[in-house]
Amino acid sequence: MTTAARPGLHSAFQPARTMQGSLTPLSVLGPQAADERQRIQQQFESGVSARETVLALCALADNAIQQVFAEVLRSHNMPSAGLCLVALGGYGRRLLFPYSDLDILFLFGNEKAEQAFRPLISDFSRTLWDLGFRVSSAGRTLEECKRIEEDNVEFHLALLDRRFLAGDGELFDRLDDKVLPGSERQARPFLLAQLHKLTRDRLARYGNTIFHLEPNVKEAPGGLRDYQAAIWLRQIAGEKKELLNISAAEEELASGAVDFLSAIRCFLHYSNARNDNTLTYELQTAAAERSLGVADGVPRNAAEWMRLYFRHARMLNRLLLRYLEQKAIVPQTLRQRLFSVARGPKFEPSNGKPFGVRDGLFEVLNQTALSDRALIFSLFTEAARTGVPLSRQAERCIAYIMQHPELPVRNAEITWPVLREILGADYPGLALRPMQRLGLLTEILPEFSRIDSLVVRDFYHRYTVDEHSLRTIEHLQELAAPPDEQGTHFEPLWKTVERRDLLIFALLLHDIGKGIPVENHVAGSLEALASAARRLRLSAEETTEVHFLIEHHLDMSATVQRRDIFDPSTISSFAASVVNQERLQRLCLLTYADIHAVNPEALTPWKADMLWQLFVATSNHFSRTLDRDRLHAHDEVSLLEQVRVQFTGSSTEQIERFLEGFPRRYLAVHSASEIAAQMVMYQKLPAEPVQTELHSTGHAFSLTLLAADRPALFATIAGVLAGWGMNIIKADAFANAAGIVLDTFHFADLHRTLELNPTEIDRFRRSLADVVNGKAPLEPLLQGRDTASRARPPKVTVETQISFDDSSSAHSTLLEIVAQDRPGLLYDVGSALAALGCNIEVALIDTEGQKVIDVFYLTDQGKKLGVEKQTLLRRALHEKLG
């Protein structure tokens, strides 16, 4: 390996191999060096490039070292044989920044030489220090250089950039030509693995993102260290660059990025007068004003200039990540190597799609097929659904297609149903992150470009606005397996939240207003929602939900910090603003993610706890006050109008009669269009006393049943569903003032009976109506299912809990049941209630994994349940539930 073969910046300066030139006296060398430093700084400030600046600084240091070394040899009256000076690391690559240390190796021929030269080295180092050079040195004999120091990998990495400075040239040649190539080759797997580890640790220290508001231009992801690490990986792996698909254009971009970042680093050193590489807000403004690193020289505002910075940083970071993605070399026996060559990496193609999974990453098999946007998005949907990330290869294939407009693009218009499939999946961040990198996110959601690499200066945020927004989503998807204790509270919320797509959509949009010149960023974000919702054709109900989340995205945080959350009036007024449990759950997750993504320390256990307590108190408030607020339809002018517009077949009086007396929650969980559809059913009641509506919701079915109240109605419906093998996931039951009951059941079709046999849907509805009307018995339906369902053992055990609460409602007794889920459970509960004459005023049925959480508002002949009735009921339920 020779110095010329290594990548890096080149200088015309070549150090002399012999000390034959005339020496400058040290008394003169000091002021000369100071003058030269000042001249280099002035030249940089007047526009000379960073590349020339670091080369000039390097030449200055080389010259000083040679002069000082010759002088100390002369004063000690020693020849240089047996000692040479070697430049390492950045200095070895001739990248010497104004206040960087000089990394120097004192290479000794043997231990005897080391002893002999020790006093000389001490003089040499002190003299250089006095001349204003900061020396960071190491000493090794040639023999020691043969050994790999496992606890000092950084030294071996620095040695990769070795360069002769002064002294015994033959000694350097032995090191460079004979000693190191062999030991480096032998230690290649170790060095590679260690470099991988060091690099990944470094990236993790900075949150694995380039998008810091005040980035460190050397160490942070996207900094100069990324470029160097990429080069080291290439050097150690010893692979040709063609193998890694680095194009000439990419090399040029990387080189431009290095120049840009080098200019910043010089500027930072000169501005701070020390080796400080943090690009602070103040220095961002100063750099933008002088258009640092930009050829056109046009002054810019800081935000605009920082976007240039992020563009360059992204280039260097991507380059590094591509090298990191290449598998690290690990020592293998011959047998292992032969076996792995014969077998090759396992590849799992995705069912007829032009992509598949290899080594845990999605790869593209047929690049040209990707000119069909629908296929690209199906790849992202798969990533979001399965949690398998895209490989760099896949991203590069998509980027290639997108950068070649001559390729015919098919299915270019991506609709909301496609996007919501990604947003509603378990791992939306795994799709949104590469979509952003590739420009597909802004293609589908141009509003997002407003916050692209946007620096908004505030004391708490650490990341740019787009990075913050994507991190919120990643923090939520982490809840599938919470990484910390505070996450465990929020895990069930994430797993059971309804309309996850709307929550994620709100997170994408919630801070877009920060990139719009409006006084309040929330107003700007709502503007962005309006345009996005129009273009993507979200329904009015969907838009309203996202609007709510964006508009109130700071409310929960503010309530936690500025209100007494242990005061019931705080909870009551907060609950009134949130309206229903489903929204509360989405808002809580949004708040959790929003705080978490501010900076790694922002979500303290204290804050997470407060947020959780506010959630629990509000959630309990909802379930305990359900029958407190009943609808007085006459006062609901706006709602009446909305329903009347959607359903012209009835008068306002009829609508009022239907709505009168329903709990307020009824409005919270049914939109105006749903109410209009229920009005249609209501009008048909006189002709057909049991009205049902059944539709598929993708993974489940939703059944709405409208009928006049009758004994054991709820239990009967639950029984029919159980008899048909349906598993009830969620249900609610409401009654209006006229005794019309509206029950809604969401259930999973465990045996896919309705899905695979569409004709069974009619038979199911008929069977339901017949049983409810008393025309057919329920028992035969249940007999077959009973034994089969009870035979299966549960995966987790949930202890049955039964509690009564007489204080929360003025009219009813609340019964809360927590129990192990199983088919037919709700029928058992309902029939126990019916057998004891309990009337269900309101019911809320929910499941969380294998746990059911049922809340019933019960009355006994219009009054709360007495103590005796409660005891009997508890006993009956324990008998049924175990």
Place this chain on the structure above:
Amino acid sequence: MMKLEAIIQPSRFESVKDALREAGIEGMTVTEVRGHGRQKGHTEVYRGREYTVDLLPKIKLEMVLPDKLVNTVVDTILKTAKTGKIGDGKIFLSRVDEAIRIRNEERGENAL
């Protein structure tokens, strides 16, 4: 010089901070803490799980003051942190012998 430590309700923190700023107090250390005095915790049940909140969230303010400002600051905190309910918190005062500014080694009240 006196060191003041105040334990207050989180919901009163913003008001206390603003009032102290108006009174000319710039520097303070703020910590999120948990604890209880006479105000005991309570138990919440959510979906069958019991959550006992026996240590309640509070904010702790710490500042070292020149003697002449102590009464003003105490009055300000009393006025703004008080809701009249159990759990409003406490103020503790203790004497401080010396203060040293690390940057320039100034001492005494000049270092505050």
